[in-house]
Amino acid sequence: MSDQKPTVVLVHGAFAESASWNGVIERLYAQGVTSVAVANPLRSLAGDAAYVRDVIASIDGPVVLVGHSYGGLVISEASAGNEQVAALVYASAFVPEQGDSAFSLSASAPGSTLGEALDAHPISTGGVELVIRRSVFRDQFAADVPAQVAGLMGATQRPVTEAALKDAVQAEAPGWTDRPSWHVFGAEDRNIPAAVLRAGAERAASLGTNEIAGASHAVSVSQPEAVAATILAAVAHVVDRRAAA
Template sequence: MSDQKPTVVLVHGAFAESASWNGVISGLYAEGITSVAAANPLRSLAGDAAYVRDIIASIDGPVVLVGHSYGGLVISEASAGNDQVAALVYVSAFVPEPGDSAFSLSASEPGSTLGEALESHLIATGGVELVIRRSVFREQFAADVPVQQAGLMGATQRPVTEAALKDAVQAPAPGWRDRPSWHVFGAEDRNIPAAVLRAGAERAGSRGTIELAGASHAVSVSQPEAVVATILDAVRGVIEGRAAA
């Protein structure tokens, strides 16, 4: 049995970008773990999941697939029926059933203030894309991130199409149903109510759940050490499982 360490693939969500994983990447590197941060297109759920599947296919060996926010939908689709994905980590992320969307899940419990923080822009090819207004970005998305850093995050946020947030999960068996998952999120998340995130961890039979007191939606930036610790638990679980097989 190979003792090859899994590669960690990191999938950001709406209003973030791949550099939001920088602190996590550094922490994983210090532990000898290779990671890849995908530039999630945020155009459609099916297209975004296909893009992540292509990244997974380019990697030699097992993968621990990590998703933030809307990225939880993407990793749930991308891992469905994909034996290369050995474990999942949900970072302030949706854990969907078939037919769920980001919009439906975020409204399944009270508490999100995201809707009132958004502005929309027309897309030349049709539809609209959404961004968080710069004036409220830190308060809404990254309240526990230093002001200057949150300002950079607001300036570099990647818009998401409204269609992507309305797209329903199509996989009849999302990946979390048949592989282990770990979960970490902030108790003061204003994008996705903590109650939604708790319910998702329970739904998936979480192997380990960390709820960070006072933390915002942007836990990969504000508390990368906790995210790294959660991912390392998943990596160890994969290595131990392969050794026992």
């Protein structure tokens, strides 16, 4: 069996965008690992997962699929029954069962202050999309990120539809149920309570969990070394398993 390194596919969550992975991408590249940062549409869970599946299908060889925040639901759905996905990494990300949504999981333990930080804007297709108010973006999303960087993140945040956050996972067996997974998150996450992230890692029988003291929701930006190390552990696991097969 080939010892080809898997390609890492990075899926951002709500209120972020592809460049939020830049620090992680740089560190993966330094270790000879190719990565692709997906522009997650953030319109509907089913549509977002379908788009990620299309991106995966365009890649030759195995994939380590990484999700941040709402992206955890997307990768769980997109990897269900997808043999090309060899491993999963959840970075401050939801780990859903069938029927779970971002809204239901975020309320499964106390501590999130996200609702108070959101503004809603009508969209022409119906419903609303949500954004984090710029005045509170740093405190809510990226408290351990330098103010100038957090300001740029607030300006470039991608809105998410309310519908996407309410959409339930449809897969009977989300990808983490039959694929190895690794988990990294901040202990001071104000979007998703650390208790929710901790429970998700336990649910998935995590092969490696790193709960970072003092870290915010924006771990891919504030803690790129730790996130990259977690991804590299998954990559090494996949390479070892393929070499032994």
